[in-house]
Amino acid sequence: MNHRSSLNLLLQKKLLILVCIALLTIFTASCYRYPKGDPIPDDDYDPTIPSDVVRMDYMLWLEEEYTDYTLSMKVIKSEVDELETRRQIENYKGSEFAKSRGWTDDYLEEHFVVAKVRYECELDHSKTAMPDGLLESYVFLERNPKDGIWFIVDRTNPVEVLE
Known part of the structure; x- marks a missing residue:
């Protein structure tokens, strides 16, 4: 075997190893499971839908400052609560608080909703005193x-759901 064919064989082996590493990396990334909860939605996320904004916000909880004490998180349901929206709009209409935010009565009617989010989380109680388990909270949203x-x-503080 001459020197040139040995060099070609060595390059082929290196190329094969690189291809195997690349395929293994792609496979591993595609099989990754989110150990702390649901994957953060991306394809279906629509920022013009209030319940999507709330779900995304709660799932980002895992990615940001609360990661060190959040052991798991799953958003079960997020939806606009029409009754609570109506109640809050009536509370805010004509108030000093609404005026301080630049909210007119008409603006509130068009650009304000309250969503209820139900989620389940497990927290590390050596790092936080926040409640965990099955919880609900109201989230107030404004539309640009x-x-x-x-x-x-x-948002309101979470309360435990008793079923």
Whole structure:
């Protein structure tokens, strides 16, 4: 065997190893399971749908500052609560708080909703005193009139769901 064919054989082996590593990396990434909860939605996420904004916000909880004490998180349901929305709009209409935010009565009617989120989480109680288990919370959202995108302006403290 001459020197040139040995060199070609060596390059072929290196190329084969690199291809195997690349395939293994792709396979591993595609099989990754989110150990702390649901994957963060991306394909179906629509920021013009309030319940999507709330779900995304709660799932981002896993990615940001609360990661060190959140052991698991699963959003069970997120939906606009029409009755609570109506109640809060009536509370805010004409109030100093609404005026301080630039909310007119008409603006509230068009660009304000309250979503209820039900989620299950497990927290490390050596790092936080926050409650865990099956919880519900209300999330207040305002819609940007220019692009229709909802953003969170406030939320209530979570309460335990007793079923």
